[in-house]
Amino acid sequence: MHRILERQLKKIFKNEFPFSPEQKVFLKIVSDTYDNYDQDRELLEHSFDLSSKEFIELNNKVVRLLGELKIEKEGVEQKVIERTGELNQKVNELDTSNQLLTQRKEELMLVNERLRELDKVKTEFISVAAHQLRTPLSAIKWTLSLLLEEDSKNLTPEQRSLIMKGYESNERIINLVNKMLIVTRIESGKAQYTFSLIHIEDLIDSVLIDFVGQSHVRNMKLEFEKSSAQLPYINIDSEKIREVLQNLIENALSYTQNGGRIALKAVLENNMVKVSVEDNGIGIPEHQQSSIFNKFFRADNAIKTQTDGSGLGLFIVKNIIEKHGGKIWFESILDKGTTFYFTLPLADTVAISST
Numbered sequence: 001m002h003r004i005l006e007r008q009l010k011k012i013f014k015n016e017f018p019f020s021p022e023q024k025v026f027l028k029i030v031s032d033t034y035d036n037y038d039q040d041r042e043l044l045e046h047s048f049d050l051s052s053k054e055f056i057e058l059n060n061k062v063v064r065l066l067g068e069l070k071i072e073k074e075g076v077e078q079k080v081i082e083r084t085g086e087l088n089q090k091v092n093e094l095d096t097s098n099q100l101l102t103q104r105k106e107e108l109m110l111v112n113e114r115l116r117e118l119d120k121v122k123t124e125f126i127s128v129a130a131h132q133l134r135t136p137l138s139a140i141k142w143t144l145s146l147l148l149e150e151d152s153k154n155l156t157p158e159q160r161s162l163i164m165k166g167y168e169s170n171e172r173i174i175n176l177v178n179k180m181l182i183v184t185r186i187e188s189g190k191a192q193y194t195f196s197l198i199h200i201e202d203l204i205d206s207v208l209i210d211f212v213g214q215s216h217v218r219n220m221k222l223e224f225e226k227s228s229a230q231l232p233y234i235n236i237d238s239e240k241i242r243e244v245l246q247n248l249i250e251n252a253l254s255y256t257q258n259g260g261r262i263a264l265k266a267v268l269e270n271n272m273v274k275v276s277v278e279d280n281g282i283g284i285p286e287h288q289q290s291s292i293f294n295k296f297f298r299a300d301n302a303i304k305t306q307t308d309g310s311g312l313g314l315f316i317v318k319n320i321i322e323k324h325g326g327k328i329w330f331e332s333i334l335d336k337g338t339t340f341y342f343t344l345p346l347a348d349t350v351a352i353s354s355t
Contacts (some may be wrong), residue, residue, distance in 0.1 A: 041263060119187075134181075137174050144170060179312040182243070183295065186319045193240060193323060197233040197347055200241075200273050201226055201268050207245045208264070214253060221261040222249075234273055235347040240320045247313035248277040248340050255302060256281030257336075272326070272343040280337035291331060293318045301334070316340075 144167040148160070148263045155163070176317050185191040204224055215222040252262045258280045284292060291297045296311040321328045321342045331339035 001180075026299050042083055133177050134174070137170060137177065140170050141167065141174065176310050177313075179310055179316060182316050183312055186316065190324070191319075193237040195237055197235055200231055200234055200236075200240055200275065200344070203238055203241060204245060204264055204266060204275070207242055207249065210246070211249055211253065215262070218253070219260045220253065220256065220259065221263075223262070224264045227267050231268055231273055233347045236344060236345045237320075241324070243345070244317045244320050244342065245275075245277075247317050251313060251340075252277055252279035252281065252338075255279070269343075272345055274341060274343050275337055275343045278337065278339040283332075283334040283336050283338055284332040285334055289330075293328075294332070 097324075144163055147163050148167065182191070201224075208222060208224060211222055249262065249264075256262065260280050263276075265276045265278075267274050284299050285301060288297075288299045292299070293314050294311075295315040297315075298311045318328050321344075325345050326343040328340065328342040330338055330340045
């Protein structure tokens with residue numbers, strides 16, 4: 001019998017238990033109920049004990065994690081403070097750099113303005129000097145030509161050779177002066193153009209006549225491969241395009257050895273007339289090809305030759321072709337040769353300015 005039930009019965013019946021069998025069965029059932037209650041209570045108490053331990057452990061973990069988060073937060077805040085300081089320093093440095101850049105930009109603008117003024121003065125000086133040089137040089141050329149023609153019978157071979165060298169040197173100076181004048185007109189925007197309709201083949205034939213003697217002396221083939229059908233008219237300044245052809249042919253002759261070959265072609269391509277001047281001369285070094293149209297530029301292998309040059313011809317050629325609405329380019333292999341190409345629009349495809 002359960003102790004609680006037994007204690008209660010003793011208290012009521014004074015340690016006497018006059019119970020019938022049926023009553024004893026009932027008390028037995030009540031006692032078992034008390035036993036079951038004790039078991040349930042013990043289980044419940046055990047469950048509370050376990051829950052308390054788990055809660056304490058969980059609480060400890062939470063406290064520990066909060067502590068770690070606090071430390072990590074403080075570290076992040078410190079890093080933010082450090083990075084903010086570094087960023088502020090960079091911003092200050094950038095502000096200082098921007099101020100210096102603005103100052104340098106203003107100084108550079110002043111220098112550029114001064115350079116433009118000096119370039120203008122230089123262009124005007126070259127123009128005046130070139131004009132002043134042309135008159136005496138032309139007089140010298142005329143005098144030397146008279147000596148060669150009228151007094152040729154009275155000249156010894158040595159004298160004739162000296163006069164001829166003087167004539168050729170004077171001719172080179174005149175050509176240089178003329179190119180300098182052309183350059184000054186280009187840079188000042190004062191170059192005048194007069195356009196008319198022509199066939200490019202006729203102009204090329206006319207220009208080649210001027211080089212027949214020189215090519216013959218040097219045993220060089222100077223050929224013009226014409227198109228099977230006559231090309232359409234083009235609207236050009238014939239004197240300016242003559243200057244282009246002369247410069248390209250002169251370069252080809254100058255940088256091709258005796259016995260070499262120079263070939264000109266003119267074809268219709270993409271509604272343009274394309275002219276090419278091909279030689280099998282010294283070629284242009286690949287690392288210098290991008291500078292070939294720059295004013296006064298001469299490639300290293302060209303300088304090493306005995307040929308004189310000003311470095312102005314291709315600069316002039318490029319400006320003339322572009323003024324006509326065309327393009328110029330080249331292909332070159334060192335020690336194999338160079339081919340220059342330029343295009344000119346057909347007469348009915350472009351409106352050309354006369355200035």
